[in-house]
Amino acid sequence: MPDLAFAPLAWLLPGALVAAALLVRWRPHAAWTIGERVTLAAPVFALLAVPALAPAARVMAFLIAALGAITLRFSRRYLDGEADGPRYVQWFLLAVAGASLVTVSRDLIVTGLAWTLTSLALHQLLTVGPARAAAEIAAHKKFLLSRVADLAVATAVILIATAFGTTDIPRLLEAAGTGEIPGTATAGTLLLAGAIILRSAQLPFHGWLIQVMEAPTPVSALLHAGVINLGAYVAISLAPLFVAVPAALTLLALAGLASATLAALVMRTRGSVKGALAWSTCAQMGFVLVEVGLGAFDLALLHIVAHGAYKANAFLASGSGVHVAAQQLRAGDALRSRAPLAPEEGLGRWLAAIAVVAAALAAARMTQTWTPTTPSLLLSATVVALALIPALATLRLADGSASLRSGLGIILGLPALYAIWHAVLAPIAPSAATLPVPAWVAALVIAGFAAALAVQVTVAQAPQGRLARALYPHALAGFHLDAVFTRLTFRLWPPTITAPAVRQRRERSPLRIERAA
Known part of the structure; x- marks a missing residue:
């Protein structure tokens, strides 16, 4: 049976959100x-529940609670006058409740059910407002992948619980860290890794994430800032179990590598x-899975x-960003044309790139044996290099002191900021x-x-070089992965699109959507 009585304060956050969602149903006005x-x-x-939570759960619970508060406040202005408002609030509260329950749960069954609740509530949010064919298709694709992920999670929970004789997360993690684990637990962990890949929108299962931009902006904010991170958090919270199954971590690393590199180009x-x-x-979720x-x-x-x-x-x-860009264009302050750099400027950028890569390799070489800090050190150097080099590559030596100040600010500021963040969060997360x-x-x-x-x-x-011209049409098409995946899946279960007449009736109460994109 699930462990539901480990700490009453841990249930305060998701419980209050679920109660509010039920109250909204009774009092929609x-x-x-x-x-x-x-x-x-x-x-x-979330802060009251801190004593009952693991350190990493404390951070995630507060992050989700804060994002929920900010996003719903924004939503009230964004959806002002929309007839779907009460339905939106109800499902928004349930989505945040599910996400917070994933973070505070200490039982594998509760975690799986809460993850599913979050997915189902998000599905409802994606189609809020006037019926739009594109939004319905994107939601349909997400629904298909989410149900496959649900099946994988349910099977994984059954296999892991059978192997360890418990669904209590602290007890099964303690058992996983003592040595070799049963084959059923290995299979369950591999299924859990597959579910994480699906729910993290990794290639080629990423199409729905790109196409749900049809949804209202606050829904996109909730999805991208809080919900899609849950898969990686589940892996972190079950770190000893995943460390005991190298094949599962390998699957996450390879899927994340492919997504991070290709999505960054697209x-x-x-x-x-x-x-x-x-x-x-x-791309960022891919990088997180590589780190995991x-x-x-x-x-x-x-x-x-x-x-x-x-x-x-x-x-x-995003809306104000588009407004500022439009003002700049009207004022004639457009961005500088992306002309190729002069040879001597290109040489300077390549030297900068080589210097940063050399520093990353030197940092890895300094650690002669693998310690709990080695993967973080290696990936931290990679993160800094990935951030620094493209930024340095766009600076021009002809800009004089302004370019020099920008370059120094990037080189000194970014690693320092990254080091501070890492020093704060590193002690509260597990390590291999x-x-x-x-x-x-x-x-x-x-x-x-x-x-x-x-x-x-x-x-x-x-x-405008040869490599850019060769890559551009394929990158523009997302390397054609989603098109192939969509054709295959829609043959098995085609979407049901709301009839145009029904859409027209529903659009009489138009949703005030910023056309930021």
Whole structure:
């Protein structure tokens, strides 16, 4: 039986949100007032539950509660006058309740059910407002993948519970850390890794994430900042179990590597704000899964928190960003043309790239034996290099002191900020004492990111060059992966699209959507 009585305070946050969702159903005329009051109190509920939670759960619970409060407050202005408002508030509260329950749960069954609740509530949010064929198709694709993920999670829970004789997470993690685990637990962990890949929108299962940009902006903010991170958090919370199954971590690392490298290229071809952010999320989740796969669980937690905070701000500010860009264009302050750099400028950028890569390799070489900090050190150097080199590649030596100040600010500021964040979050996340995957996986990850880095720098320096022209049409099409996946899945279960007449009737109460993209 699930462990539901481990700490009453841990249930305060999800319980209050579920109660508020039920109250909204009974009193729809007060939906926004009820929702705002409960979500504003949610961060306090998360803090009250701190003594009952694991350190990583404390961070995630507060992050989700804060994102819920900010996003619902934004939603009230965004959906002002929309007839679907009460329904939106109800499902929004249930989505945040499910996500928070995933973080506070200490039972595997409760975690799986809460994860499913979050997915089902999000599905309802994706189609809120006037019926739109594109939104219905995207929601249908997500629904299919989510149900496959649900089946994988349910089977995994049964197998793991059978192997360890319990669904209590602390007890099964203690058992997993004592030595070899049964074959049924290995199979369950592999299924759990597959569910994480599906729910993290990794290639080629990413299409729904890109296409749900049809949804209202606050829904996109909730999805990209809080919900999609849950898969990686589940892996972090079950770290000892995954470390005992190297094949599962290998699967996560390879899937994440493919998504991170390819999605980063596709992102450069997107001209819309929300489209670029969606592909960025796919790439960032890929990077998080690479960190998990190499045992850098502390770095993955840092990445989840930073990504959640950034994406919430990016989506909620996307409308004003478009407005500012339009003002700049009208004022003639357009961005500088992306002309190829002069040879001497290109040489300077390549020297900068080589210097940063050399520093990353030197940092890895300094650690002669694998310690719990080695994967974080190696991936931290990679993260900094991936951030620094493209930025340095766009600087021009001809800009003089201004360019020099920008370059120094990037070189000194970013690693310092990254080090501070890491120092704060590293002590509260689990760590792997040894490399939990075969050495060839780590080598492949380093080689893959190095190749992606070389391509990024080359394209940045020569946007009209041969490599850029060869990659552009394929990157623009998302390397054709979603098209193939959609054709195959829709043959098995085609979507049911609302008839145009029904859509027309529903559109009489138009949703005030910022056409940010």
